[in-house]
Amino acid sequence: MSAPSSKKLTQILGAELDKLVTLPWIWLTLISTFILNFGLTAAFTSAGLQGAAGTQSILNIGLASMGYLQAGFIILGILATCSEYTGGQIRTTLTTIPWRGFQLSTKYLALAMISFPVAFIIAASGVLYTFMMMRDTAVVIEIDTTIKTLVGATGYLTLTTLLSAAIGALLRRTTPALVVLLGYYFIVSPLSRNYLPRFKNYSPDTAGYYMYMQPSSVEINVLTPMQGTGISMLWTLIFITVAIVFYRRRDA
Template identity: 85%
Template sequence: MSVSPSRKITQILGAELEKLVTLPSIWLTLIGIFILNLVLATAFTSIGLQGAAGTQSILNIGLASMGYLQAGFIILGIVATCSEYAGGQIRTTLTTIPWRGLQLSTKHLALAIITIPVAFIIVASGVLYTFFMMRDTAVGFKTDTMIMIKTLVGATGYLTLTTLLSAAIGALLRRTTPALVVLLGYYFIVSPLSRDFLPSIKNYSPDMAGYYMYMPPSSDEINVLTPMQGTSILMLWTLIFITVAIVVYRKRDA
């Protein structure tokens, strides 16, 4: 009996969601990210209360952990796509779902469905903790509610797109360790160093473009991007890597 395309997609998406939510490493990664965020929020808030509260806004302090949080979501994306290769489960997946392009596409969609609410909760928890601890001392909380919401949405979008980009790299490399070395090496070593040597193109890298999704540029920055421009650039990077991953995935053996 033939199955309609929409029903086929729904069934594959359900299967990919079930695989992700039943994978222990996914939950361990998410729990680790949440704990890390609370620890960092506590540390940055404490520093702000000791001396910098008068010069920084609550949003800036609450989002100070983003540079470290991205590492957790990079790991999340890599684990989501590389875990099936570690134990050979990918063969079972492709036997059950022979449409490789559709399978990998729905895996990214399932990952996005899981990542979006989790990323929002984690980011919001850090900002809210900072607000409750510094509401009587920090400046800048006259910020409009819509600005805070846009900032939280931007940060959530950045972490989600970073996760999907990482998942695509993981699908290309198929091994957790090489993927971690490549991505963490880029985000924490190559990209920061390249900003000094290639200042004219630094804003078009995935991490710097994503930075402007949630952190409004200061007036003294040159060639800054708007949040929409940053979103468009990071989304383009993500779609390129996902497309390449799907093409390679369809052509090679599992």
């Protein structure tokens, strides 16, 4: 089977974008994630105002909800790839677009095109709220540092979305994918940091933490933002590659 032309690739990308933006659960997930993040940011900011606010960074407080915020982007990635299997639409997709590798790759590209700006808006809104509430008490960060941190947070959420989409493509069912990923991010990974401290920086979530958070001066074995980005990207690319290989070999 010949490879699709550049025009075909553009059409496939447009089709994948159209499927994502017209999926109601996608928008419900994003809106719920925005509301949840706003509520958590307000709570963390309130706690900062009542505590030792003078020693706290606006960025660290504004992004303190990231550990919970990532759940929304995990769900987003899973829904993007598993939704077509729920009602059997995947057969129609593969009949219309027989180039499986290209089709799944463009789905990931379309998902990144949606998740990146949304992640930036949500992360930036949390930091902006914290700045408005704490600008007279907390330690203010320079604009270039703020931009780098927001880009790192946005990149982490986007990579988390793509990694989750890859896991969703491998499992092909929403509930098992949710159990595996939420169980890892919120149970397995936190526990492994205590029992396997030497390897904690090499997990996708811990490495991603260093993409945006300013570590305390007492932390040891700290990764740089570039190192954290590299490790997170490597995990994501590995799972995407495996997902594409299995996707091309399995029946719909």
